[in-house]
Amino acid sequence: MDEAKKRILSGIKPSGDLTLGSYLGAIKNWVALADSCDCYYCMADMHAITVRQDPAELRRRTVSQLAQNIACGLDPKKNVVFIQSHVPAHAQLGWVLDCYTMFGELSRMTQFKDKSAKNADNINAGLFTYPSLMAADILLYQADLVPVGEDQKQHVELTRDIAHRFNTIYGEVFKMPEPWIPKVGARIMSLQDPQSKMSKSEQDTGGCICLMDSPESIMRAFKRAVTDSDTRVCYDPDGKKGISNLLNIYCAAAGITIPQAEKEFENKGYGAFKTAVGEAVVEMLRPIREEAGKLLGDKAYLAEVYRDGAMRASQTAGRTLRKVYKKVGFVER
Numbered sequence: 001m002d003e004a005k006k007r008i009l010s011g012i013k014p015s016g017d018l019t020l021g022s023y024l025g026a027i028k029n030w031v032a033l034a035d036s037c038d039c040y041y042c043m044a045d046m047h048a049i050t051v052r053q054d055p056a057e058l059r060r061r062t063v064s065q066l067a068q069n070i071a072c073g074l075d076p077k078k079n080v081v082f083i084q085s086h087v088p089a090h091a092q093l094g095w096v097l098d099c100y101t102m103f104g105e106l107s108r109m110t111q112f113k114d115k116s117a118k119n120a121d122n123i124n125a126g127l128f129t130y131p132s133l134m135a136a137d138i139l140l141y142q143a144d145l146v147p148v149g150e151d152q153k154q155h156v157e158l159t160r161d162i163a164h165r166f167n168t169i170y171g172e173v174f175k176m177p178e179p180w181i182p183k184v185g186a187r188i189m190s191l192q193d194p195q196s197k198m199s200k201s202e203q204d205t206g207g208c209i210c211l212m213d214s215p216e217s218i219m220r221a222f223k224r225a226v227t228d229s230d231t232r233v234c235y236d237p238d239g240k241k242g243i244s245n246l247l248n249i250y251c252a253a254a255g256i257t258i259p260q261a262e263k264e265f266e267n268k269g270y271g272a273f274k275t276a277v278g279e280a281v282v283e284m285l286r287p288i289r290e291e292a293g294k295l296l297g298d299k300a301y302l303a304e305v306y307r308d309g310a311m312r313a314s315q316t317a318g319r320t321l322r323k324v325y326k327k328v329g330f331v332e333r
């Protein structure tokens, strides 16, 4: 490993199929960082079970997510791509960090508040302590940067607080990680309800685009996207939430700035604009969908990737875990 390279860790939970939000908010940036950094990317299946999952579906989505990550351009030789539950150090450090995370801190997490409101019949302890498991994911790898969308910033900030608390007691055990949030695409909103985040849980509503969706269904979703009664394509995230969201998506997909996009659609009306956004997204996702489809046909290759990833991730994670166990006073085996 090149010592000058920054260390990256990030993850996505396979609780639903990958969406345009996870692509623009996270994976696209993972790929951009992959050459210049030393990267670890996990399929966070342990995080997914905080909400009830169908076991066969969870297995399918975890492997499919891995294939889609590779199809997005992540080279598993250059990056360590692995499945979280394959590296027991995550659960082991997660428990230790639970003991250094305060009840009050976890109670203030907006995602916990949102999810417990949505799953009132299953507010389990895992949903509550989820951020300390996420802190373990990050701190095990001594990550410098954590590329995530806006919604995960609070969890990375809590990770810093936990690391700081632990380091203050035991010395410099953990590297202090920084969130890395993209300028464009950090918060992609639902196409049907532009007040709320595009999320895996709203699949089949037309509000969410998945990376494996067909071009026809993507075009249909953009044509039906909720906008407003005005006709001007201009960026106004307070007054014109739907159009501003479409502008963000268009700019991220076409690689241009908001003023350039506004100029392109001056006097063109919403119909032409929505069609152009849909086409840009279809073209951006086409090679990913095709490549992921091929990879999914080669289960042996995918198994080779996650086994190799688990081995490499375990080596790095094991070093940190041994240090932590020693510091807190566990007897060496």
Ligand code: TYM
Residues within 6 Å of the ligand: 009, 010, 011, 012, 013, 014, 020, 021, 022, 023, 024, 025, 026, 027, 044, 047, 133, 134, 137, 138, 146, 147, 148, 149, 150, 151, 152, 185, 186, 187, 188, 189, 197, 198, 199
């Ligand atoms: P998850 O699985 O909900 O989302 C995965 C990544 O995609 C980003 N994202 C979005 N970005 C922009 N707009 C959206 N609509 C959108 N939806 C999702 C998220 O910010 C995230 O970066 N707890 C994490 C997974 C995780 C993790 C980690 C992340 C587990 N361990 C360690 C970083 C480091 C989660 O549930 O993300």
